[in-house]
Amino acid sequence: MEVLRIMVLALVVAPFAMALFPALIRHDKIRAASVYICGVITMVLAVSVSFIWLISFRGEEISFDLPAGELINHVILVGDIFLMALVIYFCVKYKKPLIALLSIVQTVPTCAFELFAPGVKECPEIRIDYLTFIMMLIIGIIGVAIGIYAVGYMDGYHNHHFKHLTDRRSFFLAMIFVFYGAMFGLVLSRSLTWMYFFWEITSITSFLLIGYTRSDEAVTNSFRALWMNLLGGLGMAIAICMCIGIYHTVDIVDVVKNAQDPAMSSMTLLPVALLAFGALTKSAQFPFSGWLLGAMVAPTPSSALLHSATMVKAGVYLLIRLSTAMNGNDVGQMVYLTGGFTFLAASMLAISQSDGKKVLAYSTISNLGLIVACAGAGYPDTVWSAVFLLIFHAVSKSLLFQCVGAIENTTGSRDIENMQGLATRHPKLAMLLMVGIAGMFLAPFGMLISKWAALKAFIDAPSALMVIFISFGSATTMFYWTKWFAKILGSSDTRLTNKDYTRRGEYISMFLHAILLVGLCLTFPLISTYAVEPMMMDMYGYSSPVISDTNIIIMVIMVIAIFVVPGICYLFTRNWVDKDVMAYMGGANVGDNERFVDVMGQPKALRVSNWYIENWFGEAKLFLPSVIISVFIIVLSFGMVVGGAFR
Numbered sequence: 335m336e337v338l339r340i341m342v343l344a345l346v347v348a349p350f351a352m353a354l355f356p357a358l359i360r361h362d363k364i365r366a367a368s369v370y371i372c373g374v375i376t377m378v379l380a381v382s383v384s385f386i387w388l389i390s391f392r393g394e395e396i397s398f399d400l401p402a403g404e405l406i407n408h409v410i411l412v413g414d415i416f417l418m419a420l421v422i423y424f425c426v427k428y429k430k431p432l433i434a435l436l437s438i439v440q441t442v443p444t445c446a447f448e449l450f451a452p453g454v455k456e457c458p459e460i461r462i463d464y465l466t467f468i469m470m471l472i473i474g475i476i477g478v479a480i481g482i483y484a485v486g487y488m489d490g491y492h493n494h495h496f497k498h499l500t501d502r503r504s505f506f507l508a509m510i511f512v513f514y515g516a517m518f519g520l521v522l523s524r525s526l527t528w529m530y531f532f533w534e535i536t537s538i539t540s541f542l543l544i545g546y547t548r549s550d551e552a553v554t555n556s557f558r559a560l561w562m563n564l565l566g567g568l569g570m571a572i573a574i575c576m577c578i579g580i581y582h583t584v585d586i587v588d589v590v591k592n593a594q595d596p597a598m599s600s601m602t603l604l605p606v607a608l609l610a611f612g613a614l615t616k617s618a619q620f621p622f623s624g625w626l627l628g629a630m631v632a633p634t635p636s637s638a639l640l641h642s643a644t645m646v647k648a649g650v651y652l653l654i655r656l657s658t659a660m661n662g663n664d665v666g667q668m669v670y671l672t673g674g675f676t677f678l679a680a681s682m683l684a685i686s687q688s689d690g691k692k693v694l695a696y697s698t699i700s701n702l703g704l705i706v707a708c709a710g711a712g713y714p715d716t717v718w719s720a721v722f723l724l725i726f727h728a729v730s731k732s733l734l735f736q737c738v739g740a741i742e743n744t745t746g747s748r749d750i751e752n753m754q755g756l757a758t759r760h761p762k763l764a765m766l767l768m769v770g771i772a773g774m775f776l777a778p779f780g781m782l783i784s785k786w787a788a789l790k791a792f793i794d795a796p797s798a799l800m801v802i803f804i805s806f807g808s809a810t811t812m813f814y815w816t817k818w819f820a821k822i823l824g825s826s827d828t829r830l831t832n833k834d835y836t837r838r839g840e841y842i843s844m845f846l847h848a849i850l851l852v853g854l855c856l857t858f859p860l861i862s863t864y865a866v867e868p869m870m871m872d873m874y875g876y877s878s879p880v881i882s883d884t885n886i887i888i889m890v891i892m893v894i895a896i897f898v899v900p901g902i903c904y905l906f907t908r909n910w911v912d913k914d915v916m917a918y919m920g921g922a923n924v925g926d927n928e929r930f931v932d933v934m935g936q937p938k939a940l941r942v943s944n945w946y947i948e949n950w951f952g953e954a955k956l957f958l959p960s961v962i963i964s965v966f967i968i969v970l971s972f973g974m975v976v977g978g979a980f981r
Contacts, residue, residue: 722862
């Protein structure tokens, strides 16, 4: 146990210390080497802590205090005040007084309750169970891979496309390590005060990264992200004050138990509702989705890190922690309706986008909505689905963001229309992008299987509205992924040539993601049996396989087919001699499959474009109504919780 305590302390503290290396080193190659070395150390620490717990304690949930825990408590209290001061500084600098007030309103009472509230029950600071195990591996492997990718990407970002920008790569890479430390601290925390501190670090670091370019758009979007996440932090702060003042605890385990205990008053649901509200903002659910969309102005590694592998996962992680306390009550209804509606609305909005990063942003919001809905429902099968959606989404979406960033650095564009024929122009990038897209919507990859399991669970529940949300949301998801997939495989203008500026470190990260994605697909049943089902046992006291043996056999056949069928096709067609045939156009083909002469004798260039249906699914049509509907759901459900508490 002592070895594990020391290693957990190192896992949380070391990334903050490691951030000093890229922050202080100005020589590009030495800084890059420091990021690689520190990243590998972080990954080794995360994997070691995870498997030491798994092997030594045989998957049994454990809680303990860290060495120098009392000192860390004081550091966290000072840290809360420092973060508030940092927000005030930027708000004064950019004349945003209301955002500063929001930070003060949540920080001062929380610190006061921590210092002066009497009789607070002692709480172990650290908790490790299967959910923590899964999150540590996601942060330690996927997060570190993104950091490795960021070194090469930022070089191309400044040298090929944004030469006029101030080079702040040292700051950017340092913030990535700060994120590692904050996320490890958050997922390991059993104490709500510890969790709140790390939660606020992710919010402020996200604000700093979104404003990286310091352009007017970047500053505006960074402050939008800040106030929305601080609003969620306010919900957490009020919940902590309630827990300390009324229940004399900051233990999240006690909060969940109190909410489940029928002997307790309905007031116990209020802290859960407030924590869930904070998680909805962090997960960028409607009406708070605007901050994640605006965050796309930041360099691509921050999108991959913040919005697929770490920050937004903090929100769904907390909801999965609270899931048993939300089952069958008004809080759960607020969460699963908000998530289900967000899944459908964001999927529809993604159809109208041609900017690759914006498609990924709406897809992220959408898939987070499904995870939120599954966690909010609180049934064993839906929580099972939520965990697998979390795992596969982290890997797939991180890979996709990295691919789009590399394509933008290479071609100068991230517009899907400009990716026509990418498979022939840049086959490596195209292959990696297609693997990521396949991971999001094709069988037998886990996203599709998890959606199927969620749909089955809501049919069994039954919940007709959620069945509609999932069915139609999944259909629209297939629509925009298929469009993109087909564009990559289409014919290309042979005159279009670009040098591939993708660095070796970027390819290492992307290939690692692709291998992990296929590996997860192959080991899906094992992960379910040895990690997710035991987690269900801990949470609910029983566990049953969500996927039957028959379905597992079908999955194995599908996996084999992915490799066997293309292989057979290759063997039968490798010696065929192709005969070039001119394509039929709207007139006489001039002989290059790119231009034709119309009936009026006028030369025309062939242009094939996707249909984005903006008149139906455009932001001007759907975004504001989606915000209004989601506000109505949250306000009505929250009102029911408050009304029940004071009945």
